[in-house]
Amino acid sequence: EVPLVESGGGLVQPGGSLRLSCAVSGFTFSSSWMSWVRQAPGRGLEWVALIKYDGSQEYYVDSVKGRFTISRDNTKNSLYLQMNSLRAEDTAVYYCARDPDWGAMDYWGQGTLVTVSS
Amino acid sequence: DVVVTQSPLSLPVTLGQPASISCRSSQSLEHSDGNTYLHWFQQRPGQSPRRLIYKVSNRDSGVPDRFSGSGSGTEFTLKISRVEAEDVGVYYCMQGRHWPFTFGQGTKLEIK
Numbered sequence: 014e015v016p017l018v019e020s021g022g023g024l025v026q027p028g029g030s031l032r033l034s035c036a037v038s039g040f041t042f043s044s045s046w047m048s049w050v051r052q053a054p055g056r057g058l059e060w061v062a063l064i065k066y067d068g069s070q071e072y073y074v075d076s077v078k079g080r081f082t083i084s085r086d087n088t089k090n091s092l093y094l095q096m097n098s099l100r101a102e103d104t105a106v107y108y109c110a111r112d113p114d115w116g117a118m119d120y121w122g123q124g125t126l127v128t129v130s131s
Numbered sequence: 132d133v134v135v136t137q138s139p140l141s142l143p144v145t146l147g148q149p150a151s152i153s154c155r156s157s158q159s160l161e162h163s164d165g166n167t168y169l170h171w172f173q174q175r176p177g178q179s180p181r182r183l184i185y186k187v188s189n190r191d192s193g194v195p196d197r198f199s200g201s202g203s204g205t206e207f208t209l210k211i212s213r214v215e216a217e218d219v220g221v222y223y224c225m226q227g228r229h230w231p232f233t234f235g236q237g238t239k240l241e242i243k
Binding site for chain 2: 050058072074110114115116117119121123124
């Protein structure tokens with residue numbers, strides 16, 4: 014059983030927006046820091062964003078600052094990534110992951126593909 | 132940003148033989164809290180990444196003991212004592228000491 018399930022990916026035009034969701038089960042979401050990591054087709058992993066368990070702190074890679082927003086709803090055991098002003102270089106599989114200890118991501122979802130193209 | 136450099140990028144290995152991957156960071160990954168935030172992940176073909184080792188040398192539950200991690204400061208190593216067929220995939224090191232977190236380029240392990 015996979016404790017994290019991403020959804021919301023798809024095809025979007027440059028400049029468009031998309032909201033990814035990550036449904037969590039199997040661990041205490043409300044006490045877990047969470048990250049988003051992406052992987053462009055045929056490329057390596059890139060960490061995107063991190064959010065504290067109560068949503069009070071957020072961290073981003075520079076390339077998405079001001080365009081992406083990580084958020085969570087602990088009442089729904091859900092993590093989100095709001096992506097605005099999308100660019101072709103944002104095309105990737107996006108994974109959500111539990112991050113218990115500064116990058117030591119122990120649970121990963123199966124990923125959701127975002128394609129930015131006209 | 133902290134640059135994390137892995138070598139080699141391609142690693143052909145004969146079954147049963149050892150393998151070693153180097154990971155170097157452009158800044159020390161040691162924190163004043165006494166921890167060193169360097170982690171290793173495995174990504175098998177068509178699968179999501181999986182954590183193997185966290186904070187340099189702590190092997191995850193279910194990870195075979197043929198995997199081991201070592202190092203300090205800016206230089207780290209992942210070793211596989213005897214490669215098995217199920218080890219095929221890409222291995223990434225990642226630093227969580229400095230913002231933003233950064234991954235190495237990945238090392239593709241294949242069976243020779």
